[in-house]
Amino acid sequence: MNREIVARGRNLTVSRRQWIGTLAVAGLASRAGAEESPPQGPWAEPPVVARVYLTGKTTHWPRLNLDVSKEVAEIEDALAAIAQKHKGRIRWVGGEVAASNDEVAAWGKKYPDPDVVLIIPVSTPAASVGAVLNAVNAPALVFSRPYAGHQWAEIAGLRKAGRRVDCLASGNFKDLESYIPLFNTVRQMRRSKVLVAADNKTGWYHACHADFAKHFGMTFQYMAIDDLRPVFERADKAAGEREAAAFSDAARDVVEPKPEEIRDALRFYIGLRNLMRQENANAFTIDCFPALLAKKLPAYPCIAWSKLNDQGLYGVCQADVRATMTQMLVTSFSRMPGFVSNPVFDTGRNEVIHSHCVAATRMLGLDKAGAPYLIRSHLETAEGAVLQVVMPVKEFVTVGQFADPKTFLLTTGEAVGTTSKVSGSRDADCGCRTKVRTRVHGDAEQWLAGYTTGVHRVLFYGNHVKAIERLGRLLGFDVVRET
Numbered sequence: 001m002n003r004e005i006v007a008r009g010r011n012l013t014v015s016r017r018q019w020i021g022t023l024a025v026a027g028l029a030s031r032a033g034a035e036e037s038p039p040q041g042p043w044a045e046p047p048v049v050a051r052v053y054l055t056g057k058t059t060h061w062p063r064l065n066l067d068v069s070k071e072v073a074e075i076e077d078a079l080a081a082i083a084q085k086h087k088g089r090i091r092w093v094g095g096e097v098a099a100s101n102d103e104v105a106a107w108g109k110k111y112p113d114p115d116v117v118l119i120i121p122v123s124t125p126a127a128s129v130g131a132v133l134n135a136v137n138a139p140a141l142v143f144s145r146p147y148a149g150h151q152w153a154e155i156a157g158l159r160k161a162g163r164r165v166d167c168l169a170s171g172n173f174k175d176l177e178s179y180i181p182l183f184n185t186v187r188q189m190r191r192s193k194v195l196v197a198a199d200n201k202t203g204w205y206h207a208c209h210a211d212f213a214k215h216f217g218m219t220f221q222y223m224a225i226d227d228l229r230p231v232f233e234r235a236d237k238a239a240g241e242r243e244a245a246a247f248s249d250a251a252r253d254v255v256e257p258k259p260e261e262i263r264d265a266l267r268f269y270i271g272l273r274n275l276m277r278q279e280n281a282n283a284f285t286i287d288c289f290p291a292l293l294a295k296k297l298p299a300y301p302c303i304a305w306s307k308l309n310d311q312g313l314y315g316v317c318q319a320d321v322r323a324t325m326t327q328m329l330v331t332s333f334s335r336m337p338g339f340v341s342n343p344v345f346d347t348g349r350n351e352v353i354h355s356h357c358v359a360a361t362r363m364l365g366l367d368k369a370g371a372p373y374l375i376r377s378h379l380e381t382a383e384g385a386v387l388q389v390v391m392p393v394k395e396f397v398t399v400g401q402f403a404d405p406k407t408f409l410l411t412t413g414e415a416v417g418t419t420s421k422v423s424g425s426r427d428a429d430c431g432c433r434t435k436v437r438t439r440v441h442g443d444a445e446q447w448l449a450g451y452t453t454g455v456h457r458v459l460f461y462g463n464h465v466k467a468i469e470r471l472g473r474l475l476g477f478d479v480v481r482e483t
Helices: 016-021 068-085 101-110 129-135 151-160 173-177 180-191 204-216 225-234 237-250 259-279 288-293 302-310 321-334 444-449 465-475
Strands: 005-007 048-054 090-098 116-121 140-144 165-169 193-197 219-223 283-286 314-317 339-346 351-356 373-378 383-389 395-404 407-418 434-440 457-461 478-481
Touching (some): 048 068, 048 101, 101 129, 116 151, 129 151, 165 465, 180 465, 193 225, 193 321, 204 219, 204 395, 225 259, 237 259, 259 383, 302 314, 302 383, 321 395, 339 434, 339 444, 351 444, 383 434, 395 434, 395 465
Parallel strands (some): 048 116, 193 283, 283 314, 407 478
Antiparallel strands (some): 005 090, 339 351
């Protein structure tokens, strides 16, 4: 068998009901002005999943004289139904039956570069899972149906040996469907292109990016800060003015920024988007603070990052490669933007405030309209234009950060509050513009006592723990709980 299944000054605290009620108005800014279709590239194509069935020359388990062809045909029908249901989101290839390790090796030569391998045991004795991993250098999922074989017993040992493999032991094909977004993440991590603008040739992010590229496969491209000014100047000025007008009209309020600061921020966004299309990139991070202090940037990039993150792309400040990779990992399967933040510990309340001047508005999902926002100055410099987003509350949150490509730091909590006033309180006037207060699941003091890996953490709405743990097994990193 060898067939391909193809499918391609006011109170800002709001309830969930009030928050949802304001979404349609706030979302206008995301639809207005410059072309909004995200740049497309290989990262956005459906993941290629090569499937192989493992059996032996004879079958003892689950019974003698098992009709292997019938078993495989039934599974193929189920996989075809999944492909049809998720059309455009997955591409099955392969489908051969391998009855020995030599046959597995021959099969692997036909599919040298899939994103994922789906290994489906049929019986025992059979060719080994390890033979498949040796034949194709790709993350693998073993779909072990009840009574299909005992290959699941190999998996833990293979992982301890550093192999990228997970096991789903289930007779329900809906459980297999839950991996499709994770396969998309595998594809996106290996096919993405990240632009980094920085002048420091010895910055920590240089060594860091090389490690991520080696482990996951994405590409990094560096440019000088001075290269961004012509990007801004080539952007259409009139389009920037239209974007700025629509963006300002949709805001709950415009507080400090001057009209020209907002206009330049939106024109900069247009220029950065144009550059990403030109370079076929889906992520951008800038070593912004030194550049802003030296007046080398034509505008603050913060609104550009907010808008990119609202579209499922990645705009991250301070050349933080680890945060960029964290955002890419989770957003790619959850369809929820990340909030790269500076945690502020309040251990007496077992709480952490997440604070930054860059925030997406579609934190509850890319298919949702944006949250209410104000246009403010950058708090630490009192200039430029940034967003203060009214984050949703009473929601489960997952907070993570790659410490390195093989270690993912994780904690969870609940969003319990947001910035209460535009000004007039310490909570409002300190830190950064967008703030969300979270109650930590576990012990915030324990988190503080063992805190490592720079200041940033990335907050996502929703419970993504199981998905991240599965991705850890597929992509070869450990998940470490910080609380």
